[in-house]
Every structure is written in structure tokens, then in C-alpha cells.
Amino acid sequence: QSVLTQPPSASGTPGQRVTISCSGSSSNIGSNTVNWYQQLPGTAPKLLIYSNNQRPSGVPDRFSGSKSGTSASLAISGLQSEDEADYYCAAWDDSLNGQNVVFGGGTKLTVL
Amino acid sequence: QVQLVQSGAEVKKPGASVKVSCKASGYTFTSYGISWVRQAPGQGLEWMGWISAYNGNTNYAQKLQGRVTMTTDTSTSTAYMELRSLRSDDTAVYYCARVEANWGCFDYWGQGTLVTVSS
Numbered sequence: 001q002s003v004l005t006q007p008p009s010a011s012g013t014p015g016q017r018v019t020i021s022c023s024g025s026s027s028n029i030g031s032n033t034v035n036w037y038q039q040l041p042g043t044a045p046k047l048l049i050y051s052n053n054q055r056p057s058g059v060p061d062r063f064s065g066s067k068s069g070t071s072a073s074l075a076i077s078g079l080q081s082e083d084e085a086d087y088y089c090a091a092w093d094d095s096l097n098g099q100n101v102v103f104g105g106g107t108k109l110t111v112l
Numbered sequence: 113q114v115q116l117v118q119s120g121a122e123v124k125k126p127g128a129s130v131k132v133s134c135k136a137s138g139y140t141f142t143s144y145g146i147s148w149v150r151q152a153p154g155q156g157l158e159w160m161g162w163i164s165a166y167n168g169n170t171n172y173a174q175k176l177q178g179r180v181t182m183t184t185d186t187s188t189s190t191a192y193m194e195l196r197s198l199r200s201d202d203t204a205v206y207y208c209a210r211v212e213a214n215w216g217c218f219d220y221w222g223q224g225t226l227v228t229v230s231s
Contacts, residue, residue, distance in 0.1 A: 035217040044224050050217035097174045101159035
């Protein structure tokens with residue numbers, strides 16, 4: 001059971017806009033920034049969005065992130081076939097054990 | 113360019129230990145931390161812990177406390193993750209990732225190392 005909650009799947013047709021949600025709590029999303037990772041089949045994860053809504057160099061502006069309270073979301077506009085991948089949200093969590101990173105369970109995006 | 117290159121696949125018996133390496137290049141090793149993340153077959157990502165390459169400070173996931181040790185060798189810009197008392201549910205791909213100092217995100221990842229635990 002993941003600390004952050006994501007829908008297990010999402011889908012859309014080429015050109016559509018899809019959003020993926022990520023729900024947490026006051027100790028993680030509520031007090032720290034959210035990062036998103038994209039994992040293409042058979043490859044290592046790649047940083048997609050950091051600090052809630054910032055894109056690393058090279059990430060298309062079709063990808064955007066937002067955060068409100070203890071929830072965050074990733075939006076992909078102008079969906080393309082190469083966007084078919086698993087998407088994970090992550091945040092640092094301020095627990096009794098110190099700071100830990102918690103991940104969402106991942107959302108498998110299918111481009112129909 | 114920043115690169116993290118991990119050691120090769122391992123097959124271990126239950127109860128054994130494994131040590132995975134992660135050699136960094138293309139940046140000042142001691143200016144960033146390294147986190148380790150694992151992914152069991154068909155499952156999601158699980159954070160294992162973090163080590164500062166600057167001073168060796170560590171923070172491990174509570175679930176793995178007592179079984180995992182993360183170290184660095186600054187002379188070779190290499191990070192290591194040792195997991196002991198292996199069980200079948202430790203079978204996973206193990207990734208190292210550079211921790212970006214300002215935002216705490218994992219901005220570069222190694223290619224992954226498959227560790228299989230089987231009798």
C-alpha cells in the first residue's frame with residue numbers, strides 16, 4: 001500500500017488532455033514539494049516535473065504539474081503515443097524516522 | 113554529461129548479501145546525495161534510503177533498517193548499497209539516483225541492477 005494515492009490507470013486518445021491525480025497527507029504533499037517521474041517500458045524512471053510545477057530542461061511543455069493542499073496532479077496535453085508509460089508522484093515525508101521519500105503506486109497511461 | 117553506471121545483475125540465495133555499485137561521472141560527486149530506489153517485478157517504486165556524498169550521513173527506510181547499508185567512496189565517485197539477509201521478496205531492480213540539492217528530486221538515474229533471490 002503506497003503512502004501517496006494514484007489511480008492505477010488512465011487513458012486518452014492522441015491529441016487529448018489527460019490528468020493524473022496524487023493524494024497524500026500533511027506530512028508529505030502538505031508540507032513538501034511534489035515531483036513526478038515517467039518510466040517508459042523497460043527503462044529507468046526519468047524526472048518529469050520537480051517542485052510541483054517545474055520542468056527540467058528537455059521536457060516538453062505539454063507536461064505540467066500543480067499542487068493544492070495535500071493533493072497534486074500531472075496534466076499531459078496534446079497526448080502522443082510516446083507518452084504511453086508509467087507515471088509516479090513522489091514527495092519527501094516528515095516522519096518520526098526523519099525525512100523519507102514516499103512514492104505513489106504509479107499510474108499506467110495508455111494512449112488509445 | 114551526468115552519468116550513473118551501476119554494476120551488473122546478481123543472483124543470490126536466501127540469507128546471502130548483495131552489494132550494488134553506482135559509479136558517478138560528469139559532476140562533482142560530493143555536491144549531491146544519492147538515493148537508492150527499488151522496483152519489484154511488475155510493481156511500483158520503493159525508496160530505500162539516502163546518503164550524503166559530502167559527509168556520509170545516511171537515512172534509511174524504516175522497513176529496511178538493520179539490513180541495508182549505504183556507503184560512498186569519494187576517491188572513485190562511487191556509491192554502494194549493501195542489502196543483507198536477502199529474502200525472495202527482495203528480488204527487484206535496484207536503481208541509484210542523484211538527489212538534486214535544492215528540490216530534493218531525483219534528477220539522474222542509473223540504469224538499474226536486477227537482483228534475483230532464489231534458492
